[in-house]
Amino acid sequence: MEKFDDVIAGNRAFVASYHETGLTGRAAKGLALITCMDSRIDPLAVLGMQAGDMKILRNAGARVTDDVLRTLVLATHLLNVDRIIVMPHTDCRMAKNTEAEVHESILDVHGVDTRSLEFRTIDDPIATLRADVQKIRSFPFIPEDVVVVGGMYDVATGELEMYDF
Numbered sequence: 001m002e003k004f005d006d007v008i009a010g011n012r013a014f015v016a017s018y019h020e021t022g023l024t025g026r027a028a029k030g031l032a033l034i035t036c037m038d039s040r041i042d043p044l045a046v047l048g049m050q051a052g053d054m055k056i057l058r059n060a061g062a063r064v065t066d067d068v069l070r071t072l073v074l075a076t077h078l079l080n081v082d083r084i085i086v087m088p089h090t091d092c093r094m095a096k097n098t099e100a101e102v103h104e105s106i107l108d109v110h111g112v113d114t115r116s117l118e119f120r121t122i123d124d125p126i127a128t129l130r131a132d133v134q135k136i137r138s139f140p141f142i143p144e145d146v147v148v149v150g151g152m153y154d155v156a157t158g159e160l161e162m163y164d165f
Contacts, residue, residue, distance in 0.1 A: 032055040032072060073139075082143075084148045126152070133165055136148045
């Protein structure tokens with residue numbers, strides 16, 4: 001567990017000042033955000049939200065996958081979500097390489113053949129964002145009155161450009 005000493009110390013400090021928040025697990029502001037796992041993104045800060053305000057789903061490239069859709073069905077039907085933002089970002093590794101290049105890089109550096117996986121790299125960030133927004137809008141288990149938009153987060157400036165395709 002030595003590799004996790006910082007995590008354990010951080011949790012001990014957190015517990016020392018922890019207090020019950022009274023939050024329920026529902027999205028208090030009715031928002032779900034799909035964004036990238038990039039550590040430069042602080043989703044709550046970017047959108048001016050607080051813990052409990054929204055549901056945050058993260059993966060490489062902020063892609064709308066089957067698991068994201070499954071989670072959004074639960075969020076919209078059980079957890080108060082009535083609006084969704086798909087928010088990829090500038091300077092994303094998934095938009096800098098092709099699928100083949102990512103596989104090759106992992107094989108070259110780590111000797112691991114990942115060709116059985118689909119990483120969902122991004123050729124055209126805005127076209128991909130548009131397609132992912134549409135994928136949610138057309139998913140039959142997401143209520144029709146849920147508002148779905150896209151947003152491109154700029155990691156250099158902190159600005160969020162919104163798109164209602």
